[in-house]
Amino acid sequence: xxxxxxxxxxxxxxxxxxxxxxxxxxxxxxxxxxxxxxxxxxxxxxxxxxxxxxxxxxxxxxxxxxxxxxxxxxxxxxxxxxxxxxxxxxxxxxxxxxxxxxxxxxxxxxxxxxxxxxxxxxxxxxxxxxxxxxxxxxxxxxxxxxxxxxxxxxxxxxxxxxxxxxxxxxxxxxxxxxxxxxxxxxxxxxxxxxxxxxxxxxxxxxxxxxxxxxxxxxxxxxxxxxxxxx
Amino acid sequence: xxxxxxxxxxxxxxxxxxxxxxxxxxxxxxxxxxxxxxxxxxxxxxxxxxxxxxxxxxxxxxxxxxxxxxxxxxxxxxxxxxxxxxxxxxxxxxxxxxxxxxxxxxxxxxxxxxxxxxxxxxxxxxxxxxxxxxxxxxxxxxxxxxxxxxxxxxxxxxxxxxxxxxxxxxxxxxxxxxxxxxxxxxxxxxxxxxxxxxxxxxxxxxxxxxxxxxxxxxxxxxxx
Numbered sequence: 001x002x003x004x005x006x007x008x009x010x011x012x013x014x015x016x017x018x019x020x021x022x023x024x025x026x027x028x029x030x031x032x033x034x035x036x037x038x039x040x041x042x043x044x045x046x047x048x049x050x051x052x053x054x055x056x057x058x059x060x061x062x063x064x065x066x067x068x069x070x071x072x073x074x075x076x077x078x079x080x081x082x083x084x085x086x087x088x089x090x091x092x093x094x095x096x097x098x099x100x101x102x103x104x105x106x107x108x109x110x111x112x113x114x115x116x117x118x119x120x121x122x123x124x125x126x127x128x129x130x131x132x133x134x135x136x137x138x139x140x141x142x143x144x145x146x147x148x149x150x151x152x153x154x155x156x157x158x159x160x161x162x163x164x165x166x167x168x169x170x171x172x173x174x175x176x177x178x179x180x181x182x183x184x185x186x187x188x189x190x191x192x193x194x195x196x197x198x199x200x201x202x203x204x205x206x207x208x209x210x211x212x213x214x215x216x217x218x219x220x221x222x223x224x225x226x227x228x229x230x
Numbered sequence: 231x232x233x234x235x236x237x238x239x240x241x242x243x244x245x246x247x248x249x250x251x252x253x254x255x256x257x258x259x260x261x262x263x264x265x266x267x268x269x270x271x272x273x274x275x276x277x278x279x280x281x282x283x284x285x286x287x288x289x290x291x292x293x294x295x296x297x298x299x300x301x302x303x304x305x306x307x308x309x310x311x312x313x314x315x316x317x318x319x320x321x322x323x324x325x326x327x328x329x330x331x332x333x334x335x336x337x338x339x340x341x342x343x344x345x346x347x348x349x350x351x352x353x354x355x356x357x358x359x360x361x362x363x364x365x366x367x368x369x370x371x372x373x374x375x376x377x378x379x380x381x382x383x384x385x386x387x388x389x390x391x392x393x394x395x396x397x398x399x400x401x402x403x404x405x406x407x408x409x410x411x412x413x414x415x416x417x418x419x420x421x422x423x424x425x426x427x428x429x430x431x432x433x434x435x436x437x438x439x440x441x442x443x444x445x446x447x448x449x450x451x452x453x454x
Contacts, residue, residue, distance in 0.1 A: 030301045058307070077361040102360055103362070104367055107366075109321040109324075113322050126400075174301040178285050179320070182321065
């Protein structure tokens with residue numbers, strides 16, 4: 001087992017095809033693969049679907065809207081509550097040029113988990129009695145009502161970790177885990193940017209946050225700090 | 231409405247302080263974005279209340295004044311400090327805590343609350359699009375749901391209504407509403423006025439509430 005190590009983020013993402021569905025790890029500034037996101041801007045794929053916690057809150061995902069690379073976004077935060085500032089994505093969404101599927105955060109992570117774990121769906125109470133349940137199946141089991149949410153997978157996942165070893169084991173720091181470990185399981189091609197590439201054994205086995213089995217590509221980059229400006 | 235503007239009640243800080251009083255020692259509490267984040271500043275360390283952030287932290291003490299570390303933020307993107315014994319986890323674990331009934335209380339903002347305790351807080355029809363975050367999961371999963379919000383909109387329209395006309399976050403989920411004017415419990419028999427803000431009469435609270443309000447003979451002023 002060996003992850004392929006790339007010299008630059010651009011090289012790591014250059015063969016992603018137009019129209020791909022891309023899972024993007026991170027939560028605003030924490031654990032966000034900003035180098036890989038900017039690499040996608042350089043390589044210029046179009047018609048992409050991005051699955052991420054947030055877009056347009058100071059994150060660099062919104063940069064992909066400058067050249068209209070995103071056809072659709074599946075996210076939990078996408079439109080600011082107040083109208084004082086607006087992202088590029090918001091403008092394209094309002095103009096009908098980009099599609100938005102808003103998903104409750106706990107449902108988004110479980111849909112991804114189901115997608116990565118070979119499960120056919122998730123039963124949750126989240127969203128019952130709301131517009132989130134429209135067009136979806138509900139079930140009654142032992143007198144309780146549940147909403148059926150379907151699995152979600154990506155063609156590609158872009159992750160950010162602190163360290164990665166040459167096998168592909170990833171170690172996260174602080175609150176940098178968030179969506180990354182689950183997204184690692186739910187895509188055909190998994191690319192991680194890390195602050196350091198180390199030799200196998202340097203990450204203690206009990207500190208591995210994502211086991212190497214899930215990770216295909218590694219690239220070492222200086223992290224790009226971003227800040228929520230929502 | 232007979233008056234154009236409601237009487238001046240509590241500041242945002244005092245609403246947060248009053249909301250903090252609803253929390254019991256030893257509880258695990260999630261704070262929503264905006265006004266609810268101020269609640270962390272009004273709990274006593276000796277109460278051992280642990281704050282959970284849905285992006286994957288159990289045990290932060292409040293907003294950090296030190297250097298910004300992009301990997302150490304709460305769910306509102308703000309830098310936070312940790313308490314001894316804090317832990318980090320991924321989003322699946324975080325929402326297992328939230329939906330699985332492990333969170334004692336959540337304090338969230340609100341746009342509208344109905345007399346049955348329905349909550350609307352994620353979508354402003356005039357803006358569209360919306361941002362839902364973890365609100366729907368918290369509304370369904372927190373054992374006690376405290377809504378901290380302004381009693382009326384900027385236009386003077388009541389936010390406490392017979393039925394929400396904004397899209398719902400969840401049905402029948404709210405336990406208590408804390409506003410600049412009052413503390414109101416959602417009970418089996420309806421909305422019950424528990425406390426008034428200093429200088430605010432029960433009649434004034436009733437006037438600015440868009441749903442039937444049960445008013446006991448003696449409604450004490452909040453002690454702040």
